[in-house]
Amino acid sequence: MTAIVGTLRMAGASTRQLLRSSEVWTTMVLFPGALLAILWLFSGLRFEGAREAIPLMDLWVTGMGVLSVALGNGHAFLANIATWKAGGVLKRISVTPITPGQLIIGEVIPRAVMGMITILGFLVVGGALGADIRIGPEIIAVIPVMAMVTFIGISVAFIIAGLTRTPQNANALDSAISFPLYLFTGAMFPLSAFPGWLEAAARFIPYTGLIATVRGIVLDGRPLTDFGPELAIPAAWMVLLVLVAARVYRFVK
Amino acid sequence: MINQTMPLFRASWKMMLRSRGVIFAVLAAAVPVVVLGLMRDLGFGFGDQTLNFFDYILPGFAVFLVVYQLQDIMVAVAASYKARGILRRLAVTPVSPQLLVVAQMLSFVVLGVLAAFVILALGKLIGADLVITANLLWLIPLVALVVLTALAIAFIIAGLTPNPQTAANVGATISFLLFGFTGVVLPIEALPGALRDIVPYAVPYTALIRAIRGIVLTGEGITAYGQQVRVGLVWLVVAFTVAGISYRFTDE
Numbered sequence: 001m002t003a004i005v006g007t008l009r010m011a012g013a014s015t016r017q018l019l020r021s022s023e024v025w026t027t028m029v030l031f032p033g034a035l036l037a038i039l040w041l042f043s044g045l046r047f048e049g050a051r052e053a054i055p056l057m058d059l060w061v062t063g064m065g066v067l068s069v070a071l072g073n074g075h076a077f078l079a080n081i082a083t084w085k086a087g088g089v090l091k092r093i094s095v096t097p098i099t100p101g102q103l104i105i106g107e108v109i110p111r112a113v114m115g116m117i118t119i120l121g122f123l124v125v126g127g128a129l130g131a132d133i134r135i136g137p138e139i140i141a142v143i144p145v146m147a148m149v150t151f152i153g154i155s156v157a158f159i160i161a162g163l164t165r166t167p168q169n170a171n172a173l174d175s176a177i178s179f180p181l182y183l184f185t186g187a188m189f190p191l192s193a194f195p196g197w198l199e200a201a202a203r204f205i206p207y208t209g210l211i212a213t214v215r216g217i218v219l220d221g222r223p224l225t226d227f228g229p230e231l232a233i234p235a236a237w238m239v240l241l242v243l244v245a246a247r248v249y250r251f252v253k
Numbered sequence: 254m255i256n257q258t259m260p261l262f263r264a265s266w267k268m269m270l271r272s273r274g275v276i277f278a279v280l281a282a283a284v285p286v287v288v289l290g291l292m293r294d295l296g297f298g299f300g301d302q303t304l305n306f307f308d309y310i311l312p313g314f315a316v317f318l319v320v321y322q323l324q325d326i327m328v329a330v331a332a333s334y335k336a337r338g339i340l341r342r343l344a345v346t347p348v349s350p351q352l353l354v355v356a357q358m359l360s361f362v363v364l365g366v367l368a369a370f371v372i373l374a375l376g377k378l379i380g381a382d383l384v385i386t387a388n389l390l391w392l393i394p395l396v397a398l399v400v401l402t403a404l405a406i407a408f409i410i411a412g413l414t415p416n417p418q419t420a421a422n423v424g425a426t427i428s429f430l431l432f433g434f435t436g437v438v439l440p441i442e443a444l445p446g447a448l449r450d451i452v453p454y455a456v457p458y459t460a461l462i463r464a465i466r467g468i469v470l471t472g473e474g475i476t477a478y479g480q481q482v483r484v485g486l487v488w489l490v491v492a493f494t495v496a497g498i499s500y501r502f503t504d505e
Contacts, residue, residue, distance in 0.1 A: 022419070022422065026422050026425075026426065030426060031426070031429065034426065034429055034430055034433070035429075035433075038430075038433035038434070038439070041444055041445065041448065042433075042439050042443055042444065044299045044300065044443050044445070045297060045298070045299050045439060045440070045443045046297075046298045046299070047295060047296070047297065047298075047306070048295070048296035048297070048298045048303055049294060049295050049296075050294045053298065056439075179284075179285075180284065180288075183284075183285055183288045183289075184288070189289075189292060189295065190295070193292040193294065193295040194291055194292060195291055198291060
């Protein structure tokens with residue numbers, strides 16, 4: 001009981017700190033707001049492929065919106081845990097009544113909640129600005145998908161922080177990994193425009209199925225249960241990433 | 254003056270080539286070009302117009318991806334010079350701070366121009382419909398203009414922000430907005446109403462990127478883009494003037 005209360009108090013303190021941080025307002029409000037403004041102004045644009053035509057607004061609100069908020073959140077979280085590792089913060093915490101696990105969970109909870117609120121807000125505002133998004137009870141089905149997106153982002157952050165020696169290297173590796181994700185997950189461009197072999201390979205990237213699921217729910221009104229294969233791949237990734245993260249990111253020696 | 258600048262330029266160039274960040278910047282710009290080249294059947298539609306997506310974005314990408322990275326690096330360098338008082342210390346040595354900055358800018362301009370040509374050549378190899386004529390040489394001054402304007406903007410950002418962290422955040426936000434409104438990826442012609450006429454004048458690089466795209470895709474000479482070049486030059490002067498006011502080399 002004391003451990004739960006302690007963790008919740010840590011989460012409360014983290015939330016207050018995050019709300020005061022300019023980095024959080026930049027990644028959670030400024031960038032999504034700027035992206036929505038750009039999409040609204042270019043709402044007449046559409047991608048035209050051999051198999052389909054899709055408005056830029058629909059594709060980017062559901063793709064870039066989801067991925068940029070998730071990656072922005074993971075990037076900021078990585079900066080924290082890489083600094084904790086480099087500064088030996090968790091080692092020092094381990095000899096206090098608070099455990100390193102509590103400190104980390106206290107940081108993960110507010111980030112995960114803020115990320116999900118931002119994405120839901122992004123979808124709702126995107127819908128209001130003209131994206132063909134269904135704003136109704138079905139949007140609740142997006143929440144577990146976004147929880148998976150956030151979980152994967154945070155696991156990847158732990159792995160990067162574990163594999164690198166300094167926060168600068170962690171930042172560089174994260175940027176190197178993030179950029180191709182925008183290209184290959186269908187976040188920016190329709191996957192159907194890729195050659196068949198690349199389209200098939202891209203489905204094995206953890207975020208691809210999750211973005212397809214969010215699109216299916218909010219653009220086509222399909223139920224979550226329609227997306228078994230799309231969710232199975234990221235679910236397998238989640239297990240794998242947690243195992244690797246636990247191995248490479250040591251709380252204490 | 255030139256006697257002092259050239260050794261500094263050579264040193265700056267060597268250091269840049271040894272830096273992993275700069276090499277990564279150029280490689281990172283080449284990867285999306287290859288990926289986008291795989292989407293040859295994709296088009297951009299607005300109204301009743303359709304543009305070939307890869308042909309449209311390749312010239313803009315060739316310039317902007319490298320410029321984006323160089324501007325980002327220069328923001329970090331200029332903000333860290335300011336935070337650590339490096340230029341103030343340099344001011345009491347025989348090398349002037351301005352000379353150091355000029356040498357560094359020169360090496361970035363050379364790299365930007367080379368990288369733009371590498372990316373265009375890569376695009377052509379994977380099937381972009383570019384027109385190869387002697388007029389392509391006009392890209393050298395045009396790309397140099399874009400890079401110089403970007404570097405001046407980096408100094409404005411570093412000068413107006415209190416620390417390197419804030420400078421990095423502001424720099425990333427400005428780059429993102431430029432990405433949206435310079436016609437790099439999204440056609441300015443698709444903007445609503447008067448915006449499509451205002452944006453080429455109101456946003457730096459937009460006019461120059463239009464000229465670069467025109468020369469690359471049609472083979473026209475620079476004389477067809479006199480208006481765009483004039484707008485680019487005005488932006489360059491404005492950016493350097495504001496940079497000169499906002500970024501202090503020394504306390505004096």
